[in-house]
Amino acid sequence: DGGITQSPKYLFRKEGQNVTLSCEQNLNHDAMYWYRQDPGQGLRLIYYSQIVNDFQKGDIAEGYSVSREKKESFPLTVTSAQKNPTAFYLCASSLGAGGPEAFFGQGTRLTVV
Amino acid sequence: AQKVTQAQTEISVVEKEDVTLDCVYETRDTTYYLFWYKQPPSGELVFLIRRNSFDEQNEISGRYSWNFQKSTSSFNFTITASQVVDSAVYFCALPTGRRALTFGSGTRLQVQP
Secondary structure (H helix, E strand, O other): OOOEEEEOOEEEEOOOOOEEEEEEEOOOOOEEEEEEEOOOOOEEEEEEEEEOOEEEEOOOOOOEEEOOOEOOEOOEEEOOOOOOOOEEEEEEEEOOOOOOOOEEOOOEEEEEO | OOEEEOOOOEEEEEOOOOEEEOOEEEOOOOOOEEEEEEEOOOOOOEEEEEEEOOOOOOEEEOOEEEEEEHHHOEEEEEEOOOOHHHOEEEEEEEEOOOOOEEEOOOEEEEEEO
């Protein structure tokens, strides 16, 4: 089955810790994205990558970092510099950036304890 | 700048009623795509439809239909004979250049039995 897999589904972080959210796709898509969703709100773009070894900041990149060493993987690290990390994080991929429809993973719910 | 407005925050209907979700957008692009996604309680965004700005014909897929009007920058979504399984948050989205999708804030639809 082709799709996008995010792990873990739930993640708890202590204050001051860095955590990494995993996103893997087997759709052979070039572009991948990370979005953040807060309760009752829409999605906001954190980072996106159009090709391997290249990525760009989105609208709310501060306190986050990414890497794109492989086409199928786009992990997101939430650093201690992110002041309010509790949110729902969604990873997506598409054939081309901003073009055909994007497909989403099931999300990771991050909670700071 | 790209902008998507979904003015209806929440809609509640009784099963079998028809319901229309509104979407108004702003873009400087002359050609563009528009999308609708469904987010059920599980959290994953499910792609529903992509519309090219060239094509203003209404589209129908089962109980779902979409009305795209370029003159009013609207892309409304109608569910006919709603069912409890239609309960979800629905997002309208527009690509932002070659970056990613810009989402509206979403409309929560509650279908009561």
